[in-house]
């Protein structure tokens with residue numbers, strides 16, 4: 001089974017329009033990325049510019065977040081309908097920073113998933129355990145709960161639009177990466193968990209990315225694991241050379 005290989009850069013709340021344009025120009029200069037699909041997630045204010053600049057290139061511009069309603073009195077929020085209107089086709093949902101700092105619950109994330117699919121927007125769905133969960137051997141429970149509570153109401157065909165991203169919180173932005181064995185163990189667990197609920201055929205088709213301090217010096221080893229289909233990259237995606245070194249690590 002050949003699954004889609006994907007490397008996605010999450011720029012988070014970094015880079016104004018000018019810095020975004022500089023980074024995009026650097027990305028456009030990197031021509032070699034045939035081994036996988038490449039995505040970048042700039043801030044909302046730069047999305048349209050990024051789309052216009054990368055339109056003819058095969059780097060997809062994706063959103064970092066989406067609101068769970070189509071429109072209405074939600075000051076400061078951005079809906080799936082709005083994202084769709086500027087050409088966004090994929091959004092990240094459930095990043096641990098959204099869960100922690102913006103109190104996004106399983107139920108809210110489930111609604112975000114549904115409204116995105118209704119607007120024909122694909123999803124990179126993030127989840128991951130805290131260090132204390134791993135230390136108490138509760139990490140498999142935490143992950144299965146995060147997945148089942150927000151995604152297991154979906155139909156089999158909905159899963160054509162879902163990419164998963166396992167991001168252990170203790171490895172995000174800390175420089176501490178999960179070992180390739182820990183990543184493989186969790187990705188294989190996730191695939192089996194999905195196979196039990198749906199089917200092995202469906203589970204084998206889902207791309208599962210790893211995120212958490214992926215850098216040029218560790219990407220190759222992580223990406224070589226059987227159930228790892230790419231990465232969601234934070235810090236290293238802000239430097240074009242590092243990002244493309246990771247992109248070319250398959």
Ligand code: PEP
Nearest residue numbers: 172173211212213234235
């Ligand atoms: C992330 O925030 O999704 C992430 C993986 O960050 P970093 O690569 O900086 O650990």
